[in-house]
Each structure stands twice: as structure tokens, then as C-alpha cells.
Amino acid sequence: xxxxxxxxxxxxxxxxxxxxxxxxxxxxxxxxxxxxxxxxxxxxxxxxxxxxxxxxxxxxxxxxxxxxxxxxxxxxxxxxxxxxxxxxxxxxxxxxxxxxxxxxxxxxxxxxxxxxxxxxxxxxxxxxxxxxxxxxxxxxxxxxxxxxxxxxxxxxxxxxxxxxxxxxxxxxxxxxxxxxxxxxxxxxxxxxxxxxxxxxxxxxxxxxxxxxxxxxxxxxxxxxxxxxxxxxxxxxxxxxxxxxxxxxxxxxxxxxxxxxxxxxxxxxxxxxxxxxxxxxxxxxxxxxxxxxxxxxxxxxxxxxxxxxxxxxxxxxxxxxxxxxxxxxxxxxxxxxxxxxxxxxxxxxxxxxxxxxxxxxxxxxxxxxxxxxxxxxxxxxxxxxxxxxxxxxxxxxxxxxxxxxxx
Amino acid sequence: xxxxxxxxxxxxxxxxxxxxxxxxxxxxxxxxxxxxxxxxxxxxxxxxxxxxxxxxxxxxxxxxxxxxxxxxxxxxxxxxxxxxxxxxxxxxxxxxxxxxxxxxxxxxxxxxxxxxxxxxxxxxxxxxxxxxxxxxxxxxxxxxxxxxxxxxxxxxxxxxxxxxxxxx
Numbered sequence: 001x002x003x004x005x006x007x008x009x010x011x012x013x014x015x016x017x018x019x020x021x022x023x024x025x026x027x028x029x030x031x032x033x034x035x036x037x038x039x040x041x042x043x044x045x046x047x048x049x050x051x052x053x054x055x056x057x058x059x060x061x062x063x064x065x066x067x068x069x070x071x072x073x074x075x076x077x078x079x080x081x082x083x084x085x086x087x088x089x090x091x092x093x094x095x096x097x098x099x100x101x102x103x104x105x106x107x108x109x110x111x112x113x114x115x116x117x118x119x120x121x122x123x124x125x126x127x128x129x130x131x132x133x134x135x136x137x138x139x140x141x142x143x144x145x146x147x148x149x150x151x152x153x154x155x156x157x158x159x160x161x162x163x164x165x166x167x168x169x170x171x172x173x174x175x176x177x178x179x180x181x182x183x184x185x186x187x188x189x190x191x192x193x194x195x196x197x198x199x200x201x202x203x204x205x206x207x208x209x210x211x212x213x214x215x216x217x218x219x220x221x222x223x224x225x226x227x228x229x230x231x232x233x234x235x236x237x238x239x240x241x242x243x244x245x246x247x248x249x250x251x252x253x254x255x256x257x258x259x260x261x262x263x264x265x266x267x268x269x270x271x272x273x274x275x276x277x278x279x280x281x282x283x284x285x286x287x288x289x290x291x292x293x294x295x296x297x298x299x300x301x302x303x304x305x306x307x308x309x310x311x312x313x314x315x316x317x318x319x320x321x322x323x324x325x326x327x328x329x330x331x332x333x334x335x336x337x338x339x340x341x342x343x344x345x346x347x348x349x350x351x352x353x354x355x356x357x358x359x360x361x362x363x364x365x366x367x368x369x370x371x372x373x374x375x376x377x378x379x380x381x382x383x384x385x386x387x388x389x390x391x392x393x394x395x396x397x398x399x400x401x402x403x404x405x406x
Numbered sequence: 407x408x409x410x411x412x413x414x415x416x417x418x419x420x421x422x423x424x425x426x427x428x429x430x431x432x433x434x435x436x437x438x439x440x441x442x443x444x445x446x447x448x449x450x451x452x453x454x455x456x457x458x459x460x461x462x463x464x465x466x467x468x469x470x471x472x473x474x475x476x477x478x479x480x481x482x483x484x485x486x487x488x489x490x491x492x493x494x495x496x497x498x499x500x501x502x503x504x505x506x507x508x509x510x511x512x513x514x515x516x517x518x519x520x521x522x523x524x525x526x527x528x529x530x531x532x533x534x535x536x537x538x539x540x541x542x543x544x545x546x547x548x549x550x551x552x553x554x555x556x557x558x559x560x561x562x563x564x565x566x567x568x569x570x571x572x573x574x
Contacts, residue, residue: 124487128489132419137418141413142520143499144520149487152499156479156481157478159570160479204482254452257451
């Protein structure tokens with residue numbers, strides 16, 4: 001497949017986020033403003049340089065045109081889309097399209113949510129009280145509403161098809177907790193073991209409590225602009241080599257109708273994103289495979305070809321995905337440990353890895369000086385990172401992906 | 407529009423213009439499991455939908471299926487998030503592959519449907535007997551005059567393929 005004509009033509013130049021907490025005590029508008037402001041300052045831009053804004057939400061946030069004026073930004077383009085996980089990469093791709101079409105020049109993409117104190121991502125409270133209509137009638141009346149309930153049968157069938165075990169995917173939580181212990185921003189900084197995961201209570205079998213991600217309050221932002229503009233800005237430009245947005249399996253109305261049900265959308269997305277970038281999984285140094293649950297990380301890594309289909313359990317329990325391993329995954333601790341952001345923090349982390357300035361406990365991290373000692377409360381910078389990949393998960397049948405390079 | 411049916415604390419809302427679900431659940435209330443079938447190519451689909459996903463035809467009929475099938479996957483909810491399910495935990499959700507139209511029109515496709523695993527009289531079944539490969543049949547839980555929920559109960563038919571359940 002020919003590489004994309006847009007490969008390396010656009011860059012991520014600024015990133016920013018608020019505290020990951022369970023007590024923001026403020027509106028999604030106020031949090032969005034802080035995250036966008038931080039990303040603008042990180043990039044070395046002025047507010048007037050940003051003329052595009054995109055966001056995604058599920059009726060749980062503040063739209064872009066209410067946030068931009070708070071920072072004195074006049075927009076030439078904005079769009080708020082309905083969506084959750086896997087929107088990050090899709091919106092970055094759409095922002096490139098908006099700039100390519102001449103609609104704007106620099107786009108800030110944000111996600112702001114009080115996922116713990118207002119509209120709980122886990123599905124309790126306001127989400128559980130919603131009336132059931134449309135396609136929800138095929139699942140929700142049977143007590144199948146939360147993300148864990150919606151995804152559990154996919155993992156169960158993978159265990160049946162391939163012999164994957166709870167202990168294998170528990171290594172994902174153990175690895176991500178190790179990474180979070182080197183991340184001052186992480187909500188959960190304590191390392192846990194595979195046995196801790198297996199001993200935690202059941203939520204929906206086959207998922208234990210510690211197989212599930214956090215619910216947090218936070219806002220996040222990334223800024224995209226053309227490469228020729230990026231060269232003049234404050235940070236090392238991080239180039240977008242390829243992007244795939246919300247690629248889907250057949251029958252997203254009821255994806256169970258088209259199997260194998262242990263197959264996920266990456267099966268279809270991988271040729272698009274690797275084709276654009278002109279690389280293979282072997283070229284990727286760091287992955288950001290979406291960890292809504294331990295097994296979602298595993299399913300995507302195997303579907304994108306980091307191992308053979310069915311061997312994801314071996315891959316994630318081999319040490320490869322840990323700091324110090326061949327190809328670490330979610331070096332910030334991800335959704336399981338840092339905080340839940342619908343995918344944004346995994347992109348932000350990979351940008352910082354490529355810059356070489358990951359915000360770990362190394363005293364001179366901001367200057368790119370790291371010890372590469374992966375003990376607790378120490379370093380989480382990976383050596384010599386050239387290429388990273390994000391594998392965004394929305395649901396078993398829908399996903400996005402993005403490949404970045406220095 | 408009839409008043410929304412109330413079931414386990416949830417409002418099940420089916421507007422009059424939603425012919426797919428209105429008719430499906432009305433058939434279920436008559437204790438018949440009916441699929442929309444394409445009038446052009448004959449293939450059945452679930453959930454009921456306005457067009458044929460294989461040939462795009464808009465014309466359809468309702469066709470009854472036996473309600474018998476095999477557990478293709480399942481899960482056991484230990485921590486309910488819907489208040490009306492709190493007293494039902496642990497409850498089993500099953501993905502049932504119906505006997506009709508298996509592997510048609512491609513080997514990866516089938517008529518599959520989600521329900522709870524229940525006893526023959528409709529109470530939630532315990533998790534001990536839930537397993538991939540076990541055989542089930544439909545039973546109907548009457549909710550309102552216009553709506554019943556299809557649920558599934560185990561049968562003593564021989565299993566299909568390997569029987570497997572999550573290790574303790």
C-alpha cells in the first residue's frame with residue numbers, strides 16, 4: 001500500500017492536562033480552559049494562533065464555542081462530536097483534514113469530563129437512570145449497560161477460542177501500575193501484582209475490579225498544526241505518520257452478529273494506519289494500547305500485529321510491555337492507573353516520550369536528562385524512542401489508531 | 407405511544423414510529439420469537455432493522471424462529487450498576503446463537519441474540535450451569551400488555567461443540 005501523501009505533514013506541537021482527581025470541584029468548562037491554556041503555552045503559541053477547536057463528548061461536557069472565548073480565541077472552525085474512546089486519533093485526523101481544506105491553521109483538540117463526580121463513566125448514577133430506547137433495547141434490559149458489561153463477553157469468547165487466562169491479562173495492570181509509580185500525575189501510584197488483580201472482587205466475570213480502569217475528573221488537550229509551522233515553535237515537532245479513525249467491524253448495530261466476536265476493529269484498521277506510515281509493528285518503540293480494561297490492551301496489540309492473533313495473552317505477560325521491556329505500553333500508567341480520559345492521555349504520553357521529556361521523578365526531566373532507572377518513584381523515559389503508536393478503543397467493533405515519530 | 411414499560415426500574419421507550427421494536431416486542435408478548443426477514447433475499451436479521459444488511463432491500467416480512475440455540479458467550483454480573491438489578495446479582499447474560507441461519511451468508515455470521523439465563527419459570531438462573539456450548543430455548547417474560555422480553559433457559563439437549571466455562 002502506498003504511504004499517505006499527508007505523512008509527516010502535520011505535527012502535534014502542544015499538550016496539556018489538568019490534575020487527575022475524583023474531586024475536581026469545578027465545571028468541565030473551567031477544566032477545559034486550563035488544559036487548552038497549558039497546551040498553548042507548552043507549544044509556545046499565542047491564543048490568537050489557535051483558530052480551530054474540536055472536542056468529543058456524550059452530553060457530559062462543554063462545547064468548544066463556549067470554551068474558546070474564555071481564552072480570547074476567535075475560531076475559524078470548530079466541531080463537537082458525539083463519542084468516547086478512540087475519538088482522540090479520529091479527531092486528530094479530522095483536524096489535519098480541516099487544515100488541509102484551508103478552513104483553519106492550528107487546531108486545539110480537547111476532552112473535558114467530570115467522569116467521577118458528575119457523569120460517572122462506569123455507568124452508575126445518571127447513566128443508569130437513562131430511558132432505554134432504540135438499539136439499547138437489544139442489550140440494556142438484560143442488565144448489560146456499563147462498558148464492562150458491554151465488553152465482557154468478547155473477552156470470555158477469546159478465552160474460549162485461544163485459552164487466554166485472567167492471570168495473563170492481569171500483567172497489563174501490573175505493568176501499568178509500575179509505570180504509574182514513576183508518574184507524579186498518576187492517581188494510583190502504588191504498584192500491584194498479578195495476584196492482587198486476581199484477588200480483587202469480581203465486577204462482571206471475567207473481569208475483576210483491578211481489570212477495570214479508573215473513573216476520574218480531568219481535561220486534556222493536544223494541538224495540531226502543519227509541520228512547516230511546527231518548526232518555529234517551542235517544542236520538538238512530533239510528526240503524524242498515519243492515522244485511522246473509528247474503523248469498524250461490520251454490523252455496528254449489533255456487532256455480535258458478525259464474528260469472530262473475539263476479533264476487534266484493529267483487524268481492519270491496521271492496514272490503513274501502517275499503510276499510511278509505511279512501517280510495520282517491528283518499527284514501533286512504544287505503544288499506547290487503550291486500557292479501558294486489561295484485556296482491551298491485549299486484544300488490540302494482537303489485532304494490530306504486535307503478536308499473532310490468539311497470542312496476546314503470552315505477549316502481555318512476557319515483560320515486553322513493561323518499562324525496560326522491548327516495547328513498553330502506556331508508560332504513564334494509562335486509564336488503569338493514571339486517569340481515565342477517553343484516550344487523550346495515551347497520546348499525550350507518547351508525544352512526551354518522543355520529545356524525551358517525560359515528566360517523571362528525574363530532577364532534570366524537563367531538559368531531557370533521565371536516569372533510565374525504572375525503580376519506583378524514578379524514571380519512566382524510554383531510551384531512544386523514534387516511533388510510537390496509539391491504539392484507540394471505542395468498543396469491540398470500533399477503534400482508531402495513530403503512528404507518531406520524532 | 408403506549409406508556410413506557412417499566413422493568414427493573416428502567417423505562418423501556420418504544421415510540422409509535424419505531425415499527426421495528428413495536429412489532430418485535432408485540433410478537434414476543436404473544437410468546438413468539440420473530441425475526442425480520444428480507445422479502446428479496448430471504449435472509450433474517452436481528453435486531454429488527456429497516457433495511458437488509460446484505461442486499462439493501464427495504465421490504466420485509468416477519469418470520470418465526472424456534473427460539474432454540476447454543477450459548478456462544480456469556481458473562482456473570484457480580485456488581486450491578488442498574489438499581490433494579492442489584493437484587494438479582496450474580497446474574498448471567500448470554501449471547502445465544504440461534505439454530506436458524508448459522509454460518510449464513512458467510513461462515514462468520516449468525517443470528518445471535520442477548521438475554522438473561524433464567525430458570526424455566528423465569529427466575530434468574532445461577533451461574534453454576536452457564537457455559538459456552540450449552541443448549542438453551544427461549545422463554546418469555548411478560549412486562550406489559552404490549553411487550554414481553556425473550557429470555558433463555560437451559561435444556562438437556564446435547565451441547566454443540568466444546569463445553570467451556572470460566573475456571574473458578
